[in-house]
Amino acid sequence: xxxxxxxxxxxxxVVLFGVVVAAAFGPVEPVVWAFPxxxxxxxxxxxxxxxxxxxxxxxxxxxxxxxxxAPGARTGPxxxxxxxx
Amino acid sequence: MSAVxxxxxxxxxxxTLAIGYLGYRRTGSTPAEYFLAGGTxxxxxxxxxxxxxxxxxxxxxxxxxxxxxxxxxxxxxxGVEAVxxxxxxxxxxxxxxxxRAAGYITPTEFLGDAYDSSAVKLLVLAVQFGWSIPYLAIQxxxxxxxxxxxxxxxxxxxxxxxxxxxxxxxxxxxGGLRSVAWSDVLQGxxxxxxxxxxxxxxxxxxxxxxxxxxxxxxxxxxxxxAVGFFTPRIWASFLLMNTMAVIAYPQMFQRFxxxxxxxxxxxxxxxxxxMALIAAVVPVVLGAWGTQILPNLGTPDQxxxxxxxxxxxxxxxxxxxxxxxxxxxxxxxxxTLTLSSLVTRDLYRDHVAPDASERRETWVGRVAxxxxxxxxxxxxLPRLGTIIDLAVYFIQxxxxxxxxxxxxxxxxxxxxxxxxxxxxxGQAYFLAGTFGPAPAFGFMPFVPALALACTVLVGGSLLxxxxxxxxxxxxxxx
Numbered sequence: 001x002x003x004x005x006x007x008x009x010x011x012x013x014v015v016l017f018g019v020v021v022a023a024a025f026g027p028v029e030p031v032v033w034a035f036p037x038x039x040x041x042x043x044x045x046x047x048x049x050x051x052x053x054x055x056x057x058x059x060x061x062x063x064x065x066x067x068x069x070a071p072g073a074r075t076g077p078x079x080x081x082x083x084x085x
Numbered sequence: 086m087s088a089v090x091x092x093x094x095x096x097x098x099x100x101t102l103a104i105g106y107l108g109y110r111r112t113g114s115t116p117a118e119y120f121l122a123g124g125t126x127x128x129x130x131x132x133x134x135x136x137x138x139x140x141x142x143x144x145x146x147x148x149x150x151x152x153x154x155x156x157x158x159x160x161x162x163x164g165v166e167a168v169x170x171x172x173x174x175x176x177x178x179x180x181x182x183x184x185r186a187a188g189y190i191t192p193t194e195f196l197g198d199a200y201d202s203s204a205v206k207l208l209v210l211a212v213q214f215g216w217s218i219p220y221l222a223i224q225x226x227x228x229x230x231x232x233x234x235x236x237x238x239x240x241x242x243x244x245x246x247x248x249x250x251x252x253x254x255x256x257x258x259x260g261g262l263r264s265v266a267w268s269d270v271l272q273g274x275x276x277x278x279x280x281x282x283x284x285x286x287x288x289x290x291x292x293x294x295x296x297x298x299x300x301x302x303x304x305x306x307x308x309x310x311a312v313g314f315f316t317p318r319i320w321a322s323f324l325l326m327n328t329m330a331v332i333a334y335p336q337m338f339q340r341f342x343x344x345x346x347x348x349x350x351x352x353x354x355x356x357x358x359x360m361a362l363i364a365a366v367v368p369v370v371l372g373a374w375g376t377q378i379l380p381n382l383g384t385p386d387q388x389x390x391x392x393x394x395x396x397x398x399x400x401x402x403x404x405x406x407x408x409x410x411x412x413x414x415x416x417x418x419x420x421t422l423t424l425s426s427l428v429t430r431d432l433y434r435d436h437v438a439p440d441a442s443e444r445r446e447t448w449v450g451r452v453a454x455x456x457x458x459x460x461x462x463x464x465x466l467p468r469l470g471t472i473i474d475l476a477v478y479f480i481q482x483x484x485x486x487x488x489x490x491x492x493x494x495x496x497x498x499x500x501x502x503x504x505x506x507x508x509x510x511g512q513a514y515f516l517a518g519t520f521g522p523a524p525a526f527g528f529m530p531f532v533p534a535l536a537l538a539c540t541v542l543v544g545g546s547l548l549x550x551x552x553x554x555x556x557x558x559x560x561x562x563x
Contacts, residue, residue: 006175009171009174009175010171010172010175012171013168013171013172013175016168016171017165017168017324017328020161020164020165020168020324021320021321021324023161023308024161024308024315024317024320024321025308025317026308028301028306028307028308031297031301031306033293033294034293034294034297034370034374035157036157036301036306036307036308038308039157039160039161039306042160042161042164043164043366045164045165045168046164046167046168046358046361046362046365047362048168049167049168049170049171049358050167050358050359050362052171052358053170053171053174053354053355053356053357053358054355056354057351057354057355058355062351062354063178063347063350063351
């Protein structure tokens, strides 16, 4: 994940939003417990959003403010700032 | 049932007032203290107040009613708000950094500064204010209806609406955002916990597996919904609209500015989707299942209270309907506070009394709160259906303003001319598509209006600027 982690998060949002949009074309069958297949896809997108939040924050420490470099990031003059893309 | 439910709701209102009083004792007299709680909302309060601000009584009554009418399809429309938590945190953090550097209090102050234009500020203020007033009225209507229903008419509509308006006005005028945020913690927890309690209690009684075949036959399991409303284009329109509106509502965007630190946004990114997941699934599926348990309900919005009355003890019905009251008040108070800050900062301070002291500004904010709530209450009294219709457009009208906010945050070449054109063209096409003959091409009118607004924003900005704007001496950003 990049220093501020915004690009992977934007990418995850686009994918998950696309999943929920695409669910409109999903089939009713099979029914998983009481949920039709397309609704399971929607729930997958929603649970994916939960997972993305946990991974970004707990796993990668998003967001990294000034003076809080990413693990393993090069620091010092000439290595670039913490600005968002 | 009514006596128990009324007692629970009365206790809830007293507790909210007590929290408001505690907030008042901790609140200073400056506008930043009053409207933004001094920027002190941390990892617990910040995500809960954001969630409570978004969730209105609709989630208890309207969302279950839509589940009853359309079926599971409505789950996707609310579920996308969980996915919207990602851009909410990303955009919110960026807006917070700008606001913290420059000391903004209102979203329109930020816009006016970003575009260096009073015209952009006043135009967006007028648009968001205009869409918000009917929404304010509908909260008072909700309070009146809730009390009237629970008391079987013993508390009339006008009295129920008045009680909710007065209590909201009291804790809001006293403590500003600090009172709102602290009461939002109670309200946010209540919304999530009571929805979970409703599901836990009703699931064994309903036995969803036994009614799945009947639901399939009635169309309640189809993505298009039982009445075929959600065509793929309408589906996509709703998802886009709900995602954008969550960020663009003035009360949500202003709340970004009140975060204590970047850690507040970490908590938002983690907890928002969890809370939104519960809010998306529980009322909709209970509403859909309710079609088989309670067919031919005259008022679909009553499905959740009716299910509870059928299967749950009276005290639980009262507690859960208290949750609806909590959700309603947490939206009304936040919206009123934001509107009063717009009046105080962007109209009174900028155009009426530029030399007014901060203490005077805060008092003007308090007076504006009383006037706004009184106006909303008076608008609610005639129970006009058109007000409810207008409130539905609150979502779309606000979502259409989001490109102007995003361009101010992310696109250095965005110009005031482009922004003014985008707002005017977007709103005009939306109104023409909603109330007139402008084509929507199978989508909701919001979608072509959004496409036009974005085109005008980009085209207008490219035509009126020659390159990126110089960095601001305050924020260091364009």
